[in-house]
Amino acid sequence: METTSEISTGTKVQIEYVPYRRLCPSPLNVRKRQPTGIESLAETIAAKGVMQNLVVHETTGRAKLPKLGVCAGQRRLAALDLLYEQGRITKDYLVPVLTVSEGEALAASLIENREREAMHIADECVAFRLLTEEGKSVAHIAALFKVPDIAVRRALKIANLSPLLLDLLREDRLDYEQAKVLVLTDDHAMQERVWNDAHNAWQQRPSELRAAITTAEIDARENALAKFVGLEAYEAAGGRVRRDLFSDDQNAGYIEDADLLHRLATDRLIELSQGVCAEGWAWVETRTRYDALEIMRHGRIPSTTRQPTQAEEDELAALVAKRDAAHMELNAYYDEDGEPDEARQDRLDADVTAATYAVDLYAERFESFDADDMKGAGAFVCLDDDGQVCIERGLVRREGVPGQPANASHAIQQTGTPQRIPKERPLHGEKLCKRLTAHRTAAVQIELAQQPGVALAALMYRMIPVVFDDVYGHAYTDHAVRIDVHTTRDALVSNADDMADSVAWKALEGERSKWARMLPKRTDELLPWLLQQDTDVMSNLFAFCVAATVDGISPADRAHPVNELANTLEVDLTRYWTATRAGYFEHVPKDRIVTVVGETVSTQAAGELRGMKKGDAAAAAERRMTDSGWLPEVLRNREVPERITYGRWNDDENTDGDPDEEADPESKRETVTLAEPDQTGDRPIDGDAEEAEAA
Template sequence: MEASEQKAVVAASSVPDALETSFGNEAQIEYVPYGRLCRSPLNVRKKAPTGIEALAGTIAGKGLIQNPVVHEMKGRAKVPKLGVCAGQRRLAALDLLFSQGRIPKDYQVPVLIVSDGEAVAASLIENREREPMHIADECLAFRLLTEEGKSVAHISALFGTSEVAVRRSLKLASLSPTLLDALRNNQMDFEHAAALALADDHETQERVWADAREPWQRTPRELRAAITTTEIDASRSHLAKFVGIEVYEAAGGRVRRDLFSDAANAGFIADPDLLHRLATERLVAASQEIAREGWSWVETRTRRDYNEMVVFARLHSVSREPTPDEQAELDALIVKRDAASDALNAYYDADGGPDEDEQERLEDAANTTSDAVDLYGERFETFDADDMKRAGAFVVIDSDGQLSVERGLIRREDAKKLAGGANAVAGVAVGVVTPKKAKPLHGEKLCRRLTAHRTAAIQVELARQPNAALAVLMSRMIPVVFEDVYAREFAEYAIRIEAHTSRDRLLIDADDMADCVAWKEIEGERGKWARMLPERTAELLPWLLAQEPDLTSNLFAFCVAATLDGTSDADRAHPINELADLLNVDLSYYWKPTRASYFGHVSKARIVDVVAAAVSPEAAADLQGMKKSDAAAAAELRMVDSGWLPEVLTNRETSERRSYSYINADDDADAADEDDETAATEEEPQSA
């Protein structure tokens, strides 16, 4: 029997036959004083009611629209109390109004009086059969109230909800009737409706929904993009952040508001040309201030182009000594920066599960405090006045919408003229200043995760080739057996293979290992061999000797592969790369850039850089204004099938082989002969 049929049978059997035809028909609505009402022990809803304040406000404003159901309570009073068996929230709201002095004890309440036998059934029927109002109908009801002249503030107070929620409901009510029917019939969800509500006219709303035939086209993000094809998302635009929405609107610009977004500057710029003009005007004003410092030239850019910047040589600046007050302020900023950096590193190194909000908070704190130190330090940077006449500056808008100034830039052609081919002119170094040692692109934990996946992929390939597995194991054993031949050369580049499985190590280093293609194949092979092997260790050798060579060679290949260990805590040369090249392993088949495998473990700036390089700068620009978690998810959609690999997995460098063994006299003679031949060959063109 279906669940719905079972419920129907239970409902039918739990209500007396008389109720099926007469319940509620014989009783009449009566008005009784509020003071006679009390809670009934026959009310089947025992959970404490919620939302009482809002309901009390509605009753105070509109009266009690729906009557409670009551029954007489047994007692000695001449006028018996009436127990509310259906309408617990309404009674709680009346109690609240009475406690606040807003209604008296004789406040008249409409009730339906039923017998004790009918009380439980009434409570059960009301609580079981009630269906919440659909959001589409609620939105239309709010619109009807506004058409009656009710303000948003009035509706908000009446229903105990925020004014933002009321405005969002009214916005949904502006959808075309066709789309409201689709929402009501569950052919679209709330997120779809919220995205389509960005369009002001019904024709556009219906066209965008009809044109979105594929599932990916019907994501809220794609629907918004289809509506705002020529507009700029203000929450993600660095120009909008730089200019300011208020300034743009004051200049006559129109913003298509997105009421359903909680992001700062939620909306879409309808006049990109005006926004760009306002940004340029502010840039020009800033560049005039910078020019007064004495630079030979000053140029402006609305977006930083790192490729353009690297072609310039740079002046060496001189840092003046800060005053005691400045040094104290700088020290305080450095302490905050170091504390934020330590907290972020501790989060990365922790073994707990990912907390995207906490990670984003720590990354923002680390970036903000680091920027504060750099910005404060710029005030101590000075240049020689004569040198400034040979150099210039760029005034640009960075990705966060902040004004950034790059001072002390020298064009290459000017640098060569001034230096006469040397590296310095008038004591000013023209070459680019040697940068500080860069922080590793990938931390130790992420390197172990990625190289664990690399190891699993090579294990799969190696298990398929018994001859290669034999060669790998022999290449590991021969230098040990013939130590006098290979001396100490062996240890530095040997592939690590020991008689222990690396299975647990890989699972620890990469918590997403169980979902990868390589691991599933390895585990499938492991299960196959486990079912074939004898259960007792004493039976293993006789069993192996009795098997066909093909079976033992394949089992041998799997065992060698399973002991392979190529994990590393840094992106460096590794012996396993030689094996990857010899087996021609395509790591892009086994590893995909996803939120779980990569983007959730790096900073948002790194995500943007990767998408810009692998997809396009335009695709990366969309990620700038997102939260870290949203940017990681969006990057996965753009890149999961791109074939992109992080540097750790594209690095096929192997350890350099150095020999530490002694060279005998014959080797010295051979080497000398080779040097003489080389010298003679080099001298031949000159003698000719």
Template structure:
């Protein structure tokens, strides 16, 4: 049987038809204006001419004959764009237009119009990225590319950045094995090896493939641009030193990330050194610099403060003249019935001049600066934070005590010793005298000799008891006396001018990172500085305290007493009675850490415990369903999500709970493998034994040993 012949396809011919012979077909299916506007398409045709012919059909008369006019069912937007060019006289009316003429009649005009739009495949985004990159390599700048394709320069930068991602990752995107959002996240870094390393880390776990997590991994060794160090150095200086700033063109990045943390740190220290030299040149004995100092770094130092600069004779005369003029004009204006703008302006002018006298610069005494120094650190906003006027103990001026004779005699003596006149020494009424026996006969012709030490001891012992009794009968003066002793230790450090043998200990807590940035530390520091500025010389302190009103005296007493409070749990220093009293005190004050503003964060708790502890915290605060949302996550991501879940939950870890607060449910236990999570996570840390829940883990202490521990603690 003969094989049938395959019918060959005959293409519609291409003809150049004058524009004024073309009309828009009413059978064009496109009705909704979409995509590139007609005006932009006209500009593009004007630049690069027509890239695609029009699809046309001849218009027939009643007898079926061609009329010489052609309708355009497919390519209507190009036809309209050409019409704009004709109106602008950039194109002749009879300009020949390339057209494909369909005379076959095998398909309708509507079908041709629909087929042209439906069968069109949009360009894959990756092809567009690469095309923009090719244009850039051909010499076109970003602005020119943006102008030619009617997009913003930011869009061009984004496309070029995406095209610079690792070819391996772009290939995965081309195969739909990676999402566009992921490629956008990878574009933060220009390190292809690092990009591929991160992909290997996340590719096996769908929960780790979110764009925000990719960005976090790519920037985990960088420093954010809003970090105090980056703000202090500045992007310009960092880049001038060869540093690279990573930018995210697709999300708000607050200035990006400084890639080279080591370089940034070096620039910080170099700049701090220069700033310190400038400050030291102002007359300070020493200047210490650091990015941040630990809490309590000024402990043990006295502080001196600047005072307003003294007015010169001319300034005093000017102040009195302005004040007199202001008072006279103010009194005159008060008697006037109608407002006078001229007088009001004059009063404002005089008032501003008086304020300038009050707000004159404050200066330090040069003699004080010669023994004092300053701490220079970076504030949270990246600006220099200068704490000046601190005097180290070794720099304190030496006070002559008049004890040279005493030292020559061999130092202090035991008041209980007997009557060896040559060995005794006592200070009476501020004078250093040699003691004498109270039983030895003294020749009358030698005059009155100093009292023996033993007699002085006996007499002053009686005075001490009598004074104790008198002080006990006057609670108000007793309060001032104790306050006097506390203030000496808090504000004067080494002054020994109190007759009370009261010693106050204040733990600096300097080993805790970030403690100085807490709101409680800042409130205490502000309150302490306010009182410190008001303190007189130590020898005038008693009169100063007596002159305070009762409320101020109580406030100062509370401030000093509060600095001795210590509720820190330390494994080597067990103080069960003291810690129990801290809870009782908190209950009396109506205090709890939630009200004080504490919330669990990655830094202060969640990032420092095991995964089991994190899950336990979420379970206690939000329930089992919330705990199951995070139990599959890696440690660092789990901590971040837990912090988000615990916001507003009022949850507290065991060491911050007071007696009666909700504790861990008795039926809930830590999984047996919790102890191994430190090794598994790599960066997790076990809780110290003294904070562990399980009673069996506590070391067994015999009764006698427990008694010794308690006595030692007391």
């Protein structure tokens, strides 16, 4: 059986069909690598036959019909071998071949392999669509080409581009990533309008095209209500979702009916609130978002925390270990070099959120309230930013508390029972607060090191209340300077891995190196050396040493004693800290990045970031915030802790009473560190401080 003639290496020959038994591998085939994908090709040949001829040459031998060596087409030959081994073809199976001379075999093999061009993705996708139009199912096509069903559905989605855009894809004027976004809509007119409206290169980025198509829709991967309700429940209620077939995230899609989503979330929260109401609260209200300010306007009734059983302790320990492991894995990701992996980062973020929520939820079971107190109090059932349910119990409306001032900020009942601290969702987490306040500390240190007079006053301010305890023994004052002489140098580096790039740190290290070169190398030589120095050297060295003990690192955004020094020195933190991707934006949610840029730069700039992935948004924010002078709330907070006093004293210097008679003798202590224990390590706590905090 013959077909039309073809020309090979300049010789006019014809394709002929020969039995499979005559074929054998040729040593003249230039492809030496083991062929792959043979199983898939074998299935195709079994279904459709050998659709492209093999190139062969006669081999030497004594047989009447010589063997034909395959110099081009080894994958097809391997597929035929597999089909024969499986008993699906016989030795007489006819195979199309093009016979060339042995001298032409090597050139024919090279020409076929080197000049082959892979099929363009646009043509492949259209071919899949044509197969469906012939009646072939997605499953049939997937089985035929040995690809997953999702690969076929994605190809069919690309084939649904408008003809005009398909031509642009074939001409490489539209890339595959852009095409994946444009097919979020099946409307050809909208596809073309979105593309034609993207006049600038930045508007043609996939994130910008996606934002243009889904401008009035809700991204199910980022919206708290969508996470809470779930796409399945939303679709079961009749809601429509614009699916993103090209995402591996099962929640990838865009919700079109915001009202339905809100109604479903509210109904589910109300259902959950029934169980909370059954606990005995006077009232229970639901909120689709957690409003910390609203909750803080309420008072709180006291609660007690029971001791967990051994089994509960073990379960809680397991949850804590899982949470810590999730944090470690996320931190390890941030420490890695190389290109950012948004999908992996999102997964690790989600793991940390889920593990933290599980610990918080489990710990709540140990808290209990007095039944009588509950009759005058209530609870909020809310959703946090991650779509997790948050229940705030023990709240009392201010106007409902007899004798309670409307603007009171302390707890409802001042009793000996430990009071529950309101659960605020902080704008900045503990780790980020420590990072930022480490930079604040470095800035205060370098400023203080340059003002010996202020350094002397700061140290005396720390020491005098201890030495003159008969005068100041009734007051507890937190201090930034550590009198037990521990430097905070290591703490600054461990809490802020970007400290080495800090202007303040470089100046501090420069000062340290200068003094290190001047100081004697032996400890026994230090005192004689100091006694020989002039006043200028002593005062400046003294200022640096005091500055090195300043401790302003804090795990939360709150009033801090270091601000008293910062305010005295008039430290301008914008000289020492700038918002960067690594130093800030990578450590906050994407919504926070958009908000900061919108408030500092412009709403237009924020809109550009909204459609980007978080990593891209963080990098873009760094560029747009250059020289903005913006500081996060933690660094803008210059509040100093309120002075806590206990016992009584008489401010009248002419009093006849002995102040020691009025003071509690047990309230006085010699001297120890007054810095907070949770900042930079284990430190001794002043006994007076413990009494003050309990008061």
